[in-house]
Amino acid sequence: MDASSVSPCDLDREFALQIAQLLATPPLQSAQEYYGELIRSKKLDGIRVSYSGKHGKGVYANRDFGEDDLVLKDQMLVGAQDSLNKIDCVVCSYCFHFIGSIEYQIGRRLYLQSLGGSGDGTTERHCHGSDVGSSTGCSGASNGNSNAVPQEVLLSLMDGNTLLPLTDQFCLPPVVACPGGCEGELYCRFVFLIICEYFLICEVAPEMII
Numbered sequence: 288m289d290a291s292s293v294s295p296c297d298l299d300r301e302f303a304l305q306i307a308q309l310l311a312t313p314p315l316q317s318a319q320e321y322y323g324e325l326i327r328s329k330k331l332d333g334i335r336v337s338y339s340g341k342h343g344k345g346v347y348a349n350r351d352f353g354e355d356d357l358v359l360k361d362q363m364l365v366g367a368q369d370s371l372n373k374i375d376c377v378v379c380s381y382c383f384h385f386i387g388s389i390e391y392q393i394g395r396r397l398y399l400q401s402l403g404g405s406g407d408g409t410t411e412r413h414c415h416g417s418d419v420g421s422s423t424g425c426s427g428a429s430n431g432n433s434n435a436v437p438q439e440v441l442l443s444l445m446d447g448n449t450l451l452p453l454t455d456q457f458c459l460p461p462v463v464a465c466p467g468g469c470e471g472e473l474y475c476r477f478v479f480l481i482i483c484e485y486f487l488i489c490e491v492a493p494e495m496i497i
C-alpha cells in the first residue's frame with residue numbers, strides 16, 4: 288500500500304518522493320563502501336560489515352575477542368533519559384553525566400520518594416516530572432512513613448546546606464537550566480557553555496544555575 292495515500296500528514300504527501308528515496312535500500316556496492324569507510328574512520332580492525340545470500344547484512348568479527356576487549360565504539364546519535372529514571376537521578380540532558388551534588392541527588396531522590404512511593408521500591412511510582420517543584424511532578428500523598436527522613440533535612444541536602452561525609456571527593460558539575468527554557472531539561476556546565484556558544488549567549492545568568 289502506498290503510505291502517502293493514507294497518511295494524514297501533509298508532509299508525507301508533499302515529500303513522498305524524497306521520503307521513498309531516503310527509505311529505499313541503497314545499492315550493495317555503495318553500502319559496502321559506506322560501512323568500510325565508517326569502520327576505517329573509527330580505526331576498528333576487529334569487525335567488518337558483510338553480506339551473505341543466506342543471512343543478509345551482518346557485522347562479522349575479523350578476530351577473536353577477549354573479555355573486556357572493545358568491539359565497537361560509536362558516537363551516539365540520539366539519546367534520552369527514561370522519564371521514570373529521572374526520579375532516581377539528575378543527569379545532564381546531553382551527556383548524561385550526574386550533575387549537582389551527591390547531597391542533591393540523594394535529597395531529591397528521598398524527597399520524591401516520600402511524596403509518591405512506599406520507600407521500599409515496590410510501589411508503582413507516579414512521578415513524571417524531572418525536578419522538585421515541577422508542575423509535572425509527583426502525584427500521591429505522603430506515605431506517612433515514620434522512618435522517613437524529615438523533609439527539612441531533605442531540603443537542606445538539596446540546598447547544599449547539609450553535607451554528607453566524603454562527598455567532597457565526588458564533585459559533580461553544577462546543574463544549569465536549559466537556556467531555551469525547556470522545562471525539565473538540565474545540563475552540566477560544560478555542555479551548557481557549548482550551547483551558549485552555539486546560540487551566542489555570552490553569560491550564564493544567575494537564575495540559570497540551579
Ligand SMILES: [Zn+2]
Pocket residue numbers: 379380381382383384474475476477478
Ligand atoms: Zn553534560
